[in-house]
Amino acid sequence: MAKFQNDHDAIRAAMQRYAALLAGGHEAVAAEMLRERVLFSHLLHRHRADEDMETGRTLPGAPLAAALAADMQALLAEYSAHVRAWPPARIPGEWDSYAKAVLKLQQRMRMRLAWEERELFPFLSAA
Template sequence: MGQLQEDHDDIRAAMQRFAALLTQGHATTGAAMLRERLAFSQLLQRHRADEEAQTQAALPGAPLAEAMTTDMQAILRDYSAHIGAWPPARIPAEWDDYCDAVHTLQRRLRMRLAWEERELHPRLTAA
């Protein structure tokens, strides 16, 4: 359980670092943004796999586990679509729209993390 919470803290910290880069503008942070984006993707994928494995082991076939998987798949699809829609060459020309899109995804993921901590983690601990 501790590792899942650490992952959540790391994910939030990564989102905060990225949001801070957005406030500085693309001209000064373009390369750093790409590094952060890649690191975030790797962290999220690793966490998702770990959490999925723990959930399936502790709550096999539970409706909560299935709902969690379905929701996370939707988030990952939307995140992948975001990455595809915002190649590095497009970002500078549409900076404000890009920032809005990032903030929208971040809000959604923060809500998801809070839901996991409130609904899923206690059940995993109990199992």
């Protein structure tokens, strides 16, 4: 359980760092933003793989496992749509709109993490 909580904390920290970069303006932080985007993507995908494996082991066929998987697919689709909608060339010219879109997606991720901690973590702890 500590690993999953540490993952969640690392994902939240990455989102916080990215949000802080948004306040700096694109010219000041473009390289750092790219690094943080890549780091976040890596953290999320690694966590998702580990969590899927553990959920499949401890909750095979459970409605909660299916709900978690469906929600993660929806979240990943939202994330992919965001990346497609905001290619690097578009971001500087629409900085404020980009920042709002990022913060909205981050809020969705925070809700997901809280849901996992509230609904999934107790099952994993008991297993």
